[in-house]
Amino acid sequence: MNKILICIEAGNTKYYKDLINISNKIDKNSEIWAVVFSEGIDFENCDIDKIIKVKCLQSDRYNNKVIAEYIKKIHNKENFDYVLFSATVLGRMIAPRVAMELKTGLCADVTEIEKNGEDIVMVRPAFEGKLYASIICDKKPVMMSVRPMMFKEDEKFCNTRTAKIYEDSITSKGSVVIKDKYKKPKSKDIRTSDILVSGGSGIKNQFEKLYTLADNLEGNVSASRWLVDRGYVKRDIQVGQSGKVVSPKLYIALGIHGTSQHVVGLKNVQHLISVNTNKNAPICFISDIVVEGDAVTFIEMLNKRIEENNYNC
Numbered sequence: 355m356n357k358i359l360i361c362i363e364a365g366n367t368k369y370y371k372d373l374i375n376i377s378n379k380i381d382k383n384s385e386i387w388a389v390v391f392s393e394g395i396d397f398e399n400c401d402i403d404k405i406i407k408v409k410c411l412q413s414d415r416y417n418n419k420v421i422a423e424y425i426k427k428i429h430n431k432e433n434f435d436y437v438l439f440s441a442t443v444l445g446r447m448i449a450p451r452v453a454m455e456l457k458t459g460l461c462a463d464v465t466e467i468e469k470n471g472e473d474i475v476m477v478r479p480a481f482e483g484k485l486y487a488s489i490i491c492d493k494k495p496v497m498m499s500v501r502p503m504m505f506k507e508d509e510k511f512c513n514t515r516t517a518k519i520y521e522d523s524i525t526s527k528g529s530v531v532i533k534d535k536y537k538k539p540k541s542k543d544i545r546t547s548d549i550l551v552s553g554g555s556g557i558k559n560q561f562e563k564l565y566t567l568a569d570n571l572e573g574n575v576s577a578s579r580w581l582v583d584r585g586y587v588k589r590d591i592q593v594g595q596s597g598k599v600v601s602p603k604l605y606i607a608l609g610i611h612g613t614s615q616h617v618v619g620l621k622n623v624q625h626l627i628s629v630n631t632n633k634n635a636p637i638c639f640i641s642d643i644v645v646e647g648d649a650v651t652f653i654e655m656l657n658k659r660i661e662e663n664n665y666n667c
């Protein structure tokens with residue numbers, strides 16, 4: 355006799371009927387177990403032998419890690435032959451994780467069950483529904499997710515069993531534990547950076563200040579060739595004709611004149627801010643915002659503002 359576990363997900367309890375139908379097609383005499391993470395559900399005449407009602411935090415009902423671990427635990431105890439999920443959004447998320455935990459395969463989106471001798475054949479659409487694939491799994495437990503609402507009402511239910519109910523609970527610390535604030539890893543290549551804080555000869559004496567601003571904005575530092583040629587920075591952060599073409603969402607040009615050789619590297623910049631003591635420098639004419647003034651003062655003021663307001667994360 356096969357032992358089948360069906361997983362009834364929170365919020366979509368009505369789809370369990372498809373799982374019962376599939377279970378009956380696999381083996382009419384199978385012992386059907388259900389694990390359910392919702393409360394207040396009436397499973398009278400549900401055609402299930404045993405139901406485990408699991409009490410847990412509301413957030414854990416949707417937590418694929420918590421659910422997968424729980425299913426692994428009961429499988430290790432009961433050793434199911436089949437484990438069935440609904441192919442809903444949640445089911446599609448949880449089922450692969452459970453398969454991984456149980457070290458078995460998963461046939462997703464099953465629409466029908468056929469028998470081929472001793473073998474149970476799982477049928478599912480393939481190639482965007484142009485073909486149907488017939489899949490046999492030779493490893494136990496056989497796992498599948500079943501497309502909801504695939505069966506007509508009269509195909510469902512024998513109504514011959516009344517479930518025995520067991521209660522269990524999961525104690526987890528909750529699905530979201532903030533251990534630390536996430537800091538987006540910085541891209542090392544200036545070509546893939548979203549934010550570039552770029553310096554030119556106008557900031558040569560205090561170039562290192564660019565790094566603080568870049569850190570605060572979670573961006574990277576780049577430079578004009580002037581600074582590269584004089585050994586202030588390495589060539590791999592040079593923007594322009596003999597450097598790199600960049601495509602950040604934001605490029606802040608500090609003390610950069612904007613010669614054609616530099617500007618050619620800015621072809622794909624989405625927003626450009628330039629800070630220059632000379633508002634007639636060529637870069638100012640292609641900028642979205644021009645700040646006329648000293649680049650170092652600008653950096654200091656902006657850093658202060660960001661740090662005061664804790665804008666960075």
Ligand SMILES: Cc1cc2nc3c(=O)[nH]c(=O)nc-3n(C[C@H](O)[C@H](O)[C@H](O)COP(=O)(O)OP(=O)(O)OC[C@H]3O[C@@H](n4cnc5c(N)ncnc54)[C@H](O)[C@@H]3O)c2cc1C
Pocket residue numbers: 553554555556557577578579580581592593594595596597598608609610611612613615616629630631632635647648649650
């Ligand atoms: C074949 C060839 C290839 C080249 N390839 C590249 C390239 O790939 N990339 C590149 O960048 N260049 C390239 N160049 C060099 C380029 O022509 C310029 O010489 C160089 O870009 C100038 O750098 P800059 O704008 O930083 O300096 P500058 O031309 O000296 O301009 C400095 C700017 O800073 C402003 N400024 C001064 N003090 C301050 C201050 N305190 N605060 C704010 N603003 C201030 C000034 O008003 C000025 O506009 C190439 C040149 C050649 C011939």
